[in-house]
Amino acid sequence: MSSTEIDRQWTTRLRHRLTRRLPPEKVLPDTQPAYVASWIYVFGVTTLSALGVVILSGFILALKGPQWWHVSGVGHFVNSLHLWSVEIFFFAMVIHLWSKYFMAAWRGGRSLTWVTGVVTFLVSIATAFTGYVSQTNFDSQWISTQAKDGINSTGVGSFFNVLNFGQMLMWHIVLLPLVAVLLTALHVVMVRAKGVVPPFEDKPSEEKLLREKEEAR
Amino acid sequence: MSESPDVKVAPWTGPQRPYDILKEGTIALVVVAILTIGLAIVFSSPDDPQVTVQQWSTKAPIDFAQTALSELNGTSGTAQYGAPYNTASPGQKLGPFTLAKWLGATIPVNTVRDFVIDPLTDQPPTPTLSAALAQWKGAGAGQRTAWLDAYTKASSKMTFANGTVSVPTTAAGPVPVMINSLEQMARSGALDQALVTQSGFYTSNYTLPLLFLADGSYLGDLAQQRHLLGSQWGMMNETGSYPGQAWLWLYTFWYQIPPFSTSTNADVEVSAVMALLSVLLLLVPFIPGLRSIPRWTRVYRLIWRDHYRSQSA
Numbered sequence: 001m002s003s004t005e006i007d008r009q010w011t012t013r014l015r016h017r018l019t020r021r022l023p024p025e026k027v028l029p030d031t032q033p034a035y036v037a038s039w040i041y042v043f044g045v046t047t048l049s050a051l052g053v054v055i056l057s058g059f060i061l062a063l064k065g066p067q068w069w070h071v072s073g074v075g076h077f078v079n080s081l082h083l084w085s086v087e088i089f090f091f092a093m094v095i096h097l098w099s100k101y102f103m104a105a106w107r108g109g110r111s112l113t114w115v116t117g118v119v120t121f122l123v124s125i126a127t128a129f130t131g132y133v134s135q136t137n138f139d140s141q142w143i144s145t146q147a148k149d150g151i152n153s154t155g156v157g158s159f160f161n162v163l164n165f166g167q168m169l170m171w172h173i174v175l176l177p178l179v180a181v182l183l184t185a186l187h188v189v190m191v192r193a194k195g196v197v198p199p200f201e202d203k204p205s206e207e208k209l210l211r212e213k214e215e216a217r
Numbered sequence: 218m219s220e221s222p223d224v225k226v227a228p229w230t231g232p233q234r235p236y237d238i239l240k241e242g243t244i245a246l247v248v249v250a251i252l253t254i255g256l257a258i259v260f261s262s263p264d265d266p267q268v269t270v271q272q273w274s275t276k277a278p279i280d281f282a283q284t285a286l287s288e289l290n291g292t293s294g295t296a297q298y299g300a301p302y303n304t305a306s307p308g309q310k311l312g313p314f315t316l317a318k319w320l321g322a323t324i325p326v327n328t329v330r331d332f333v334i335d336p337l338t339d340q341p342p343t344p345t346l347s348a349a350l351a352q353w354k355g356a357g358a359g360q361r362t363a364w365l366d367a368y369t370k371a372s373s374k375m376t377f378a379n380g381t382v383s384v385p386t387t388a389a390g391p392v393p394v395m396i397n398s399l400e401q402m403a404r405s406g407a408l409d410q411a412l413v414t415q416s417g418f419y420t421s422n423y424t425l426p427l428l429f430l431a432d433g434s435y436l437g438d439l440a441q442q443r444h445l446l447g448s449q450w451g452m453m454n455e456t457g458s459y460p461g462q463a464w465l466w467l468y469t470f471w472y473q474i475p476p477f478s479t480s481t482n483a484d485v486e487v488s489a490v491m492a493l494l495s496v497l498l499l500l501v502p503f504i505p506g507l508r509s510i511p512r513w514t515r516v517y518r519l520i521w522r523d524h525y526r527s528q529s530a
Contacts, residue, residue: 153482
């Protein structure tokens with residue numbers, strides 16, 4: 001078999017492309033630009049960590065079924081973990097989003113990173129909403145009967161019935177989390193591939209220019 | 218690529234600093250886990266019990282009977298809803314568009330059949346109820362309307378005593394027996410089951426009982442006591458003093474202000490506004506002006522203050 005033939009294989013081409021775009025030092029970096037030195041950067045990894053706790057607590061709730069947390073003290077505690085990790089997740093995600101906005105983090109060919117982040121935010125809202133209407137308690141009864149009017153008015157209610165507990169639970173524990181996790185993974189890969197956006201190149205101040213002139217003399 | 222500083226940025230060639238991504242991720246996960254456990258221990262989570270039709274008919278028997286009547290005479294919220302439940306109304310309009318109507322009644326609900334006749338028919342038969350149902354089923358539309366009109370007119374004087382709903386009329390045919398039988402069925406808990414098992418033994422679809430509950434005042438009264446009405450920032454809240462879906466604040470906000478707060482098409486209009494805002498947020502990197510706000514506001518100077526300080530040093 002010739003090396004040309006191997007190089008033309010789909011697998012080889014994909015591997016070359018991946019290693020070119022995502023070399024190991026980008027996937028698992030041990031240095032980063034000096035400007036990445038603000039507490040605001042913490043909120044990205046906080047969002048990811050909260051997502052991890054959301055998924056873990058959701059797994060435990062899924063193991064025991066949707067009624068468990070109403071009849072078990074342990075179940076209620078796990079539900080509380082699920083609730084508060086979701087609250088932390090959104091709190092961190094919203095700060096992350098606005099901080100990236102004010103950094104104009106889409107610059108330098110990072111537009112798709114921004115787009116995947118916003119879509120992940122919107123999908124997360126839908127995921128949380130389907131969780132709220134799947135609680136099988138008063139909250140889910142009230143929220144679903146109120147939300148139906150907004151959703152039905154757009155026509156979406158024809159295939160997304162918020163009063164159908166089984167359908168909402170499936171969206172909540174299978175479909176939407178799958179999309180949210182895949183989008184999050186894609187978002188993180190894009191961040192690693194492109195790196196953290198550099199600061200705006202501000203024009204040097206007159207004071208600095210004067211100082212540089214004096215130093216040059 | 219555009220030369221705009223809102224689009225383009227030169228790759229960083231300046232200094233680097235050490236960064237242990239795995240250590241950062243591990244610390245963040247541990248801190249978030251501890252914070253979550255702490256919040257769960259201190260604040261727990263709300264779990265107000267579900268409302269059943271049995272509870273509703275026991276605590277508010279007149280409201281239940283009036284709602285059952287509204288399902289029969291076609292004046293309930295569900296009976297007059299339109300798509301996706303029926304064709305009774307064109308639904309809300311977004312300008313000239315009736316989006317829900319285009320998709321049709323994909324979740325058909327016939328309030329007379331689904332909320333009253335079918336549940337009563339599934340009951341163990343009694344001579345009185347069987348006769349009333351036979352009389353109803355054998356009557357024409359005009360006769361049924363006449364009975365319902367007579368009962369509706371007298372329903373403002375409806376009373377409930379000794380487990381029985383009474384209305385002072387003799388011209389309502391089988392309607393008093395049907396309403397009273399449904400009340401008894403609800404109070405026994407049988408209606409809760411009948412409403413969810415119409416499609417078989419296994420079910421997870423609560424569309425019918427939830428619509429029935431929402432047509433009455435009882436559920437809304439409980440929600441008002443818990444500060445959950447639309448005018449009280451509605452569904453973004455949850456019972457108790459919990460943050461709820463705080464991220465829906467902007468969606469709920471529009472319902473509180475004109476023209477949405479007084480519009481009969483508020484739901485579809487607010488949905489359209491939020492869809493538009495979501496698209497704008499999604500496309501920020503491509504929209505001149507919107508993408509320049511970060512540069513104009515210079516908030517980034519605060520975020521990268523160490524970087525700019527070192528540059529000017």
